[in-house]
Amino acid sequence: MASNVTYHKIDELPGVIPVFPLRAALLLPRGEMPLNVFEPRYLAMVEDAIRGHRIIGMIQPDPESAEDEDRPDLVRVGCAGRLTAIGETGDGRYLVTLTGVARFRVVEEVMATTPYRQVRAAFDEFASDLAPGEGQEDVDRDALLKTLKDYLTANSLEADWDGIRRAPNEALVNALAMMSPFGPREKQALLEAADLKSRAEILVAVTEMDLARARGDASSSLQ
Known part of the structure; x- marks a missing residue:
């Protein structure tokens, strides 16, 4: 807006x-x-x-x-x-x-x-x-998109990939952080990240941990 x-x-x-x-x-x-x-x-x-x-x-x-x-x-x-x-x-x-x-x-x-x-x-x-876009050139966009794809696949979700590919790094990182389903502590860590690169890294890390937990739960339920 x-x-x-x-x-x-x-x-x-x-x-x-x-x-x-x-x-x-x-x-x-x-x-x-x-x-x-x-x-x-x-x-x-x-x-x-x-x-x-x-x-x-x-x-x-x-x-x-x-x-x-x-x-x-x-x-x-x-x-x-x-x-x-x-x-x-x-x-x-x-x-x-x-x-x-x-x-x-x-x-x-x-x-x-x-x-x-x-x-x-x-x-x-x-x-x-x-300052709009401050530090966005330092974001590992490939790692972010890979983690997003893994999360969407694991949860049987779809996304507007054309829109995602067009989004600047700042808009992409911040939108994904704001929409993420994580709890208060993870959200606060994303807010307090020192810069955009750090926020993207935290987002990737907590998403990967969430995926790992989900895979562990799935494995346990099959045993």
Whole structure:
């Protein structure tokens, strides 16, 4: 989803941002995340963001927190996204799209009066996120595509290979990472990868481990 705003410098991003804690959710720079917003606190967050800078931080609850905990601890790194599409459903919900801008580190949680949570965010160490395609020439595309093909074959899935072949490395790596079926810890590792090459390597490694486990389970079931 195209954005009407391009951020060129980290200091163009707000220092305090609302956050949407969501387990196993992964937003990456220039990736697109559709959200169906229906809880009152997050409806308020979307409405306030529309009136303001349109930035919302996606972040995971700490994996050690209980899933039913109302205010879980947060992991330390999330990704800020800009609201680039907003739709009203007629029944009180919003269907929105967040387009990733840059990762951030939580400095502290702000004691806010809003029903949703807010954090003081530091973007400095992730300044390279603002540069489209940064480091994509270092990605081992052949290894990534081979692992993707193995995963699709093992799970009897199909893909648009013409579209995949046309996709630049950054878009391919980040889209596959965001769509991957892995758990909170793996998703956080993908988010915090030092660069695109490292993210692709982590994605290949965790996919290969998942395939190996599946083959082991299949072998055990036949014995």
